[in-house]
Amino acid sequence: MDTIPKDNFIEFNTNTLEFIRKQYDLETPERIEEAINLLEDWIKKQPHFMKKDFSRDYLERTIIISKGSVERAKIKLDRLCTFRTIYPEFFEVHDVRTLKTINDLQGVFLPKMTSDHYRIYLAKNKAKCFEKGLHDFYRYFFMQCEYIQAHDYCNGVVVILDFRDANVMETLKVLNVTDMRNALDVMKDGYGMRINGLHFLTDSKAMDAIVNVFKQVFSAKVAGRLLTHTSLDTLYQYVPKDLLPKEYGGKEKSFTEIQDNFLVELASKEFTAYLNEMSKAYTNQDLRRDNDGYDLGLQGSFRTLSVD
Incomplete structure (x- = not known):
């Protein structure tokens, strides 16, 4: 993304994008694109992922949350998908106003x-x-x-x-x-x-x-x-x-x-549709290449793009 999209609810500082990318050595468009490509390619190779078509903005945010490390982003994404499988009660899609x-x-x-x-x-x-x-x-x-x-x-x-x-x-x-x-x-x-x-x-x-x-x-x-x-x-x-x-x-x-x-x-239609789509992002544990019940998602080629 060139800029952080304007949001209906949350706000950002004027220098948020540049500041956070720079602290993880991802300040150039080429670096962030390379990181997203590596994560996207890795996802496609994971047979236990039931959803593989994450948006590039979503993957960029995953990398940023992971301190700029593709290695950590893989672990984080695998864990979140696994949590949807083992704790389904946490991820049921509801009209939030009924809770x-x-x-x-x-x-x-x-x-x-x-x-x-x-x-x-x-x-x-x-x-x-x-x-x-x-x-x-x-x-x-x-x-x-x-x-x-x-x-x-x-x-x-x-x-x-x-x-x-x-x-x-x-x-x-x-x-x-x-x-x-x-x-x-x-x-x-x-x-x-x-x-x-x-x-x-x-x-x-x-x-x-x-x-x-x-x-x-x-x-x-x-x-x-x-x-x-x-x-x-x-x-x-x-x-x-x-x-x-x-x-x-x-x-x-x-x-x-x-x-x-x-x-x-x-409660909006748009976000409810998003939640329903993300509910597909779970794992089939039987399809893991190393079927140990909880793999950290480190198979495949990857490059660490920052020192953690």
């Missing part, structure tokens, strides 16, 4: 990115109890990840989890470590979202129990980026205030307005 859990546990990627090209994800837990667990939220979140994969161009994500209106003990009851770890694997290894910071907003003394659950599923590196804030003032030290919704002291629209706008995009 009841999102009335209590809401989340949205904010429109503007930070100056260093990170996207902010803000989730609000307002639930007093969870009758059906968290599966609807996972489905909702992965729909959002699909949108980001298809439209964004960023360095990673800063996550803010607002628990100030939640019943923390009721939330703790539904935090299944296995489900969380599976969902985290999809987020990190499938969608390739690099977490630059994880911030909890709460004044509950019971929050330490929630934090300990999260530490069980994150790597030590990410766990070291996990911070708890009892006020917005300390959050502003890590997240640009102006980028936040107005009720968080920022200059953006309200959280509800931002989420409603995002829901319009996620």
Whole structure:
């Protein structure tokens, strides 16, 4: 792509494309085209891929998310397709407006990115109890990840989890470590979202129990980026205030307005058709050349285009 296409929801910095490509040594059109060609050729050689016709823009974003490395992009794409096979419940195509859990546990990627090209994800837990667990939220979140994969161009994500209106003990009851770890694997290894910071907003003394659950599923590196804030003032030290919704002291629209706008995009005919098409991007594990049940996708010729 020559420029990042204008999007109905998310926005970019004026230098995002050039900055991110340059940091991965992909600033010339020839370099990015070479990388896409290598990834495209490799996909065609994978008998276990049930979908092989990914758009070149999609493949470019996959390479960018993979820090400019075709080798990593192969692993990421193989894992995401494999996750669709082994965790089908996470990827069912729904009208997002029918997922009841999102009335209590809401989340949205904010429109503007930070100056260093990170996207902010803000989730609000307002639930007093969870009758059906968290599966609807996972489905909702992965729909959002699909949108980001298809439209964004960023360095990673800063996550803010607002628990100030939640019943923390009721939330703790539904935090299944296995489900969380599976969902985290999809987020990190499938969608390739690099977490630059994880911030909890709460004044509950019971929050330490929630934090300990999260530490069980994150790597030590990410766990070291996990911070708890009892006020917005300390959050502003890590997240640009102006980028936040107005009720968080920022200059953006309200959280509800931002989420409603995002829901319009996620429920559109165009995006639903895209989700249905991407649902074909799964694997047939029996057709893997090395049928070990979970191959990392490193067969075939490839060239690493950047030092990771």
